[in-house]
Amino acid sequence: MSIVTAIGHGPGQGAPAAAPRRRARGGAYLLLAPGLAYLGLFFVVPVFALLVTSLYVPVPGGEVGSFQPAFEWANYVRALETYWPQLVRSFAYAAIATVAALAIGYPIAYVIAVRARGRPFLQAMLLVLVVAPFFTSFILRTVAWKQILADEGFVVAGLRALSVLPPDGRLTATGFAVVCGLTYNFLPFMTLPIYANLERLDPRLVEAGADLYASGPTTFRRVTLPLSMPGVVSGTLLTFIPASGDFVNAVLLGNSTTTMIGQVIDSRFFKVSDYPTAAALSFVLMVAILALVAAYIRRAGTEELL
Amino acid sequence: MAAHGASTGTGPEAVAREDRVAPASPAEHSRSRRSGQPGRAAASGGDLVLERVTKTFGDFVAVDDLSLSVPAGSFFALLGPSGCGKTTTLRMVAGLERATSGRILLGGSDITATRAHQRPVNTVFQSYALFPHLDVLENVAFGLRRTKAPDAVPRARAALELVEMAHMADRRPSQLSGGQQQRVALARAVVNNPAVLLLDEPLGALDLKLRRQMQSELKRIQNEVGQTFVHVTHDQEEAMTMADTVAVMNAGRIEQQGPPEELYELPRTAFVANFLGRSNLLAGSVAEESGDALGVDVAGRRLWLPRDRAVTTSGPVLVGVRPEKVHIFFADEGVPDDSNVVGPGRVTDVAFTGVSTQYDVEVPGLGTLGVFAQNVFGGRPIREGDEVMLGWAVRHTFGLDGHEDARSGAQVEDDA
Numbered sequence: 001m002s003i004v005t006a007i008g009h010g011p012g013q014g015a016p017a018a019a020p021r022r023r024a025r026g027g028a029y030l031l032l033a034p035g036l037a038y039l040g041l042f043f044v045v046p047v048f049a050l051l052v053t054s055l056y057v058p059v060p061g062g063e064v065g066s067f068q069p070a071f072e073w074a075n076y077v078r079a080l081e082t083y084w085p086q087l088v089r090s091f092a093y094a095a096i097a098t099v100a101a102l103a104i105g106y107p108i109a110y111v112i113a114v115r116a117r118g119r120p121f122l123q124a125m126l127l128v129l130v131v132a133p134f135f136t137s138f139i140l141r142t143v144a145w146k147q148i149l150a151d152e153g154f155v156v157a158g159l160r161a162l163s164v165l166p167p168d169g170r171l172t173a174t175g176f177a178v179v180c181g182l183t184y185n186f187l188p189f190m191t192l193p194i195y196a197n198l199e200r201l202d203p204r205l206v207e208a209g210a211d212l213y214a215s216g217p218t219t220f221r222r223v224t225l226p227l228s229m230p231g232v233v234s235g236t237l238l239t240f241i242p243a244s245g246d247f248v249n250a251v252l253l254g255n256s257t258t259t260m261i262g263q264v265i266d267s268r269f270f271k272v273s274d275y276p277t278a279a280a281l282s283f284v285l286m287v288a289i290l291a292l293v294a295a296y297i298r299r300a301g302t303e304e305l306l
Numbered sequence: 307m308a309a310h311g312a313s314t315g316t317g318p319e320a321v322a323r324e325d326r327v328a329p330a331s332p333a334e335h336s337r338s339r340r341s342g343q344p345g346r347a348a349a350s351g352g353d354l355v356l357e358r359v360t361k362t363f364g365d366f367v368a369v370d371d372l373s374l375s376v377p378a379g380s381f382f383a384l385l386g387p388s389g390c391g392k393t394t395t396l397r398m399v400a401g402l403e404r405a406t407s408g409r410i411l412l413g414g415s416d417i418t419a420t421r422a423h424q425r426p427v428n429t430v431f432q433s434y435a436l437f438p439h440l441d442v443l444e445n446v447a448f449g450l451r452r453t454k455a456p457d458a459v460p461r462a463r464a465a466l467e468l469v470e471m472a473h474m475a476d477r478r479p480s481q482l483s484g485g486q487q488q489r490v491a492l493a494r495a496v497v498n499n500p501a502v503l504l505l506d507e508p509l510g511a512l513d514l515k516l517r518r519q520m521q522s523e524l525k526r527i528q529n530e531v532g533q534t535f536v537h538v539t540h541d542q543e544e545a546m547t548m549a550d551t552v553a554v555m556n557a558g559r560i561e562q563q564g565p566p567e568e569l570y571e572l573p574r575t576a577f578v579a580n581f582l583g584r585s586n587l588l589a590g591s592v593a594e595e596s597g598d599a600l601g602v603d604v605a606g607r608r609l610w611l612p613r614d615r616a617v618t619t620s621g622p623v624l625v626g627v628r629p630e631k632v633h634i635f636f637a638d639e640g641v642p643d644d645s646n647v648v649g650p651g652r653v654t655d656v657a658f659t660g661v662s663t664q665y666d667v668e669v670p671g672l673g674t675l676g677v678f679a680q681n682v683f684g685g686r687p688i689r690e691g692d693e694v695m696l697g698w699a700v701r702h703t704f705g706l707d708g709h710e711d712a713r714s715g716a717q718v719e720d721d722a
Contacts, residue, residue, distance in 0.1 A: 207402050208435035210422035212449035212494070219423075222448075226439045 047286075054279035065273035072276065079280040083264050087284065090261040091292070093175065094244035097182035098190075101239050102232065104183070105190035109231070113198035114224075130191050138185065142252045145181050146172060149253070173255035181249035189238040197231025198224070233300050241289055261285055352378050352413025354399065354502050354534060359408030361394050368394040370558035371408070376502070376536060376551075378413075381528050383537045383549030387581070387715075391558040392538045393432075396504050399536065401425045412501055423452075428495035429504040432511070434487045436479035442466065442490050443475040449498040465497035466490075468527060485516045492524070496531055505537040509544065521547055542582050546570065554578045556715065570628075574617055576706055577715035579626050586632065586675045587624045587712040588648075595619070599700065605671035609646045610700045622708025629676040631702040634665055634694050636686065641697040648672060649695035656690050667696060 054075055056067035080087075112126045133141055148155055149171040159165040171177050201224060209219035247262030254260075261281060268278035354376040361369040369391040376382045384392040397403035399410060401422030410418045417425055428449065436445050446465050450458035466472040469489040479487055488508055495503050505524075509517045525548050528535045539545050545552045546566035553563040554577070562569055562578045569582055579585035590604035600611045602625050609625050616623065625646075633641070634653075641647055651669035665677040665688065675696060688694060 202433075202435065204431060204433055204435040205437060207422070208429075208431060208437070209448075210402065211400055211427075211429045211431075212498070213423045213452035214448075215421075215423050218452065223437060227437075 050279045050282055053275050054283050056276045056279075065275070067275060075276045075280045076284065079277045080284065083261065083281060086259050086261045086264050087281075087288070089175075089258070090244045090285075091288070093179050093182060093250075093258075093260060094240050094246075096179050097186065097243050098236050098240045100179070100183040101187050101190040102236060105187055105235060106194055106232070109191050109194035109198055113195050114201070114203075117203065127195070130188050130195075133184075134188065139248060139252070141185060142181050142248055145177065145184060146252055149177050149180065172253065173258075175254065175258045177253040178250050178258050178260070181253045182243045182246060185246075185249065186239040186243050189242070190235040193234040193238060194228060194231040197228045197234075201227055229300065233297065236296070237293060241293065244289060245285060352501070353411075354378075354536070355411040356395070356399070357409040357411065359395070359398060359405045359410065361391070361398060361403060362406045367558050369398070369405075372558065372560055374553060374560060374563070376534060378501075378534055379532055380550045381525070381535045381537065381548060383539060383545035383552045384555055385539055385542055385545040385552050385582070386555035387540055390555045392540075392555045393506055395555070396429070396506055396536065396538050399502065400427055400429045400504055402429075426498075426501040427504060428498050428500040429506060430488075430491045430495050430508045432506045432508065434479075434491040434508075436487055436490055436494070438479055441476050441478055442471065442482070445479065445490060446494045446497055448494065453498070461497055462493075465493040468496065468530065469493045469523075484511055485520065488512065488520065489523075492527065496527065496533065499531070500533060502534045502536055505535060507539055508537075509539070509541075517544070524548060546582070552582075554582060556581070572615060572704055573626070574706065575714070576624060576710040576712055579704075579706065579715070580713065581715035584629050584676055584716075585626050586629060587626045587706065588672055589622065589708060589712060590625055591622045591708065592618075592620050600705065602705070604648075607648060609648070609703065610644075611703045611705045612701060615701075615703065616705030617707050618705070624706040624708055624710060624712055626704045626706055627698045627702055629664070630662075630678040630680075632675065632677045632696050632698045634667065634677045634679055634688060634696055637693070637695050639695075641695075642699070644700045645697045646700055646703060647695060647697040648675070650693045651675070651696060653688060653690050653692045653694055656688065665694075667694060669696070 447462035573579035594601040655666035
């Protein structure tokens with residue numbers, strides 16, 4: 001965008017810049033090495049181990065939890081046949097929570113970035129409030145939601161008084177509670193990327209919109225929103241991906257009818273020691289998320305913005 | 307409400323929709339040029355009038371009780387150093403800033419309270435403010451789409467044609483150079499056929515050569531579209547080259563307003579005399595009146611000043627003359643009658659610039675006077691340290707209020 005960079009420098013700059021850049025490239029790889037090593041050791045290797053485990057078969061006549069290497073692709077078929085409802089529910093809950101977090105998080109980000117522009121203290125305070133929940137533990141926060149939505153809590157009492165809930169209606173141990181927990185817990189992951197994006201938005205573009213006959217809402221729709229799409233895309237991904245694999249919220253706020261795929265994987269691994277099924281489900285979850293995200297990014301048409 | 311006097315009862319947006327005409331086909335351009343009309347002023351709404359407008363930011367008075375009238379179809383320049391309030395004035399006309407007090411009228415109707423998007427006014431921003439997510443064509447069509455103009459795309463193309471950017475229609479702004487972005491920003495404003503087109507130092511970011519080229523471009527485009535252009539700049543040469551009328555602003559007020567030649571030849575304040583070009587200002591007081599002239603005592607010398615070129619006719623005055631009006635000569639050479647003569651003085655600096663030579667001459671009791679001499683005659687060369695006389699025609703002399711600071715406005719230009 002900078003005019004100075006656009007016209008200020010002639011073709012002369014290319015030659016002297018080339019040599020140091022080549023030297024810098026070697027250095028860049030050197031700097032990348034620790035990160036690459038870390039990724040290789042703690043991501044690539046485990047993923048491969050997971051894939052191998054997912055194809056194991058039980059040792060014939062062996063005790064529970066003993067498996068031997070095989071290429072048992074039927075593990076995947078069985079896992080999907082048995083647990084597809086939990087998989088679908090996970091994505092449904094995650095999707096609803098993501099939409100809810102967007103609906104709550106975008107206005108928060110907008111107020112902090114745009115409305116509070118030029119008041120750094122207020123901006124900092126509001127940002128601290130957004131991040132503040134991270135200061136307490138994830139489990140504790142989720143348990144707190146259990147209290148908020150409890151039968152004897154004010155929310156249920158209020159909703160019963162307003163006849164939104166029947167007299168014996170409850171919120172704990174429902175899908176609603178799980179979605180509430182997911183929305184709440186991942187809200188900062190939605191808010192912060194959108195904030196970062198709106199913060200960089202040139203206010204003069206909004207003025208240009210007003211100058212070109214666009215009312216406030218129109219300027220928002222035609223200028224602010226399209227330009228904040230990269231933030232919205234990152235925010236939705238950062239919310240949707242962990243939410244669909246989450247099991248804490250479903251464990252603490254749900255019941256047996258709200259089981260999410262994370263819970264299944266957890267119990268397959270640690271309760272019944274069915275490693276191949278757990279590994280197969282983990283792999284399915286990973287691939288499904290990858291496919292959904294790829295489709296989403298293509299749909300959002302923001303490849304060039306990411 | 308409506309900016310165009312004739313259409314009462316409709317909102318400005320509706321007005322905008324009705325009579326915004328594309329800058330149109332080349333045929334139309336040549337037609338309007340041939341007939342010698344000063345553009346299609348009728349389509350461009352009426353005069354822009356600011357009545358006693360004040361704008362304060364906290365304790366700071368950015369614009370101070372400013373009144374201004376811009377005739378429809380004219381090229382008007384607001385000239386002043388940074389921080390003089392010229393951009394704030396422009397933003398108030400655009401509706402991006404609200405006046406603290408005073409009224410803004412466009413074609414006779416009061417637009418003071420209307421919002422930016424309701425005003426038939428468009429701005430070429432200093433930073434261009436092109437929408438990075440839209441291509442060039444959609445940037446230009448943005449305003450037309452908002453007013454739901456049926457022929458947005460052809461008109462946007464015609465406007466790009468006008469600024470010679472049609473071949474870049476599907477580029478993104480980030481792919482353009484500064485000068486190209488500047489043209490697109492201009493097209494984006496011009497295409498809406500606004501009653502007033504505001505230019506906020508649009509050439510400020512361009513290098514000198516491109517700037518000179520864009521100056522004549524802008525002038526041509528203004529001629530072709532016939533819209534009212536209000537141009538804000540701190541570059542006095544730019545203002546004088548382009549504008550029909552220049553208003554010199556200083557500290558939130560208008561110092562003087564008029565055609566460039568008039569401002570230059572007959573400045574009425576020390577600020578204008580120094581900011582617009584250079585001036586020699588000598589402090590004195592009126593000692594006698596003789597017919598059309600005033601005799602002024604300046605450090606014991608009698609200088610003459612035409613009465614109709616003096617701001618005050620009594621008491622302390624500043625006697626002024628432009629450096630290029632001053633002749634430099636040796637004491638043994640003669641001067642024409644009707645001249646003011648000072649000296650002898652000593653040449654302290656000689657700067658040869660090719661077309662002219664600039665001398666600084668230290669005259670005891672008066673200070674240093676500047677002289678610009680065309681390199682026309684051979685004559686005796688004048689060197690640093692030479693003792694010389696200075697003289698200029700009485701009719702080139704102007705008189706300012708002696709209570710003013712003679713250095714007001716000097717060198718401000720360099721800082722801006």
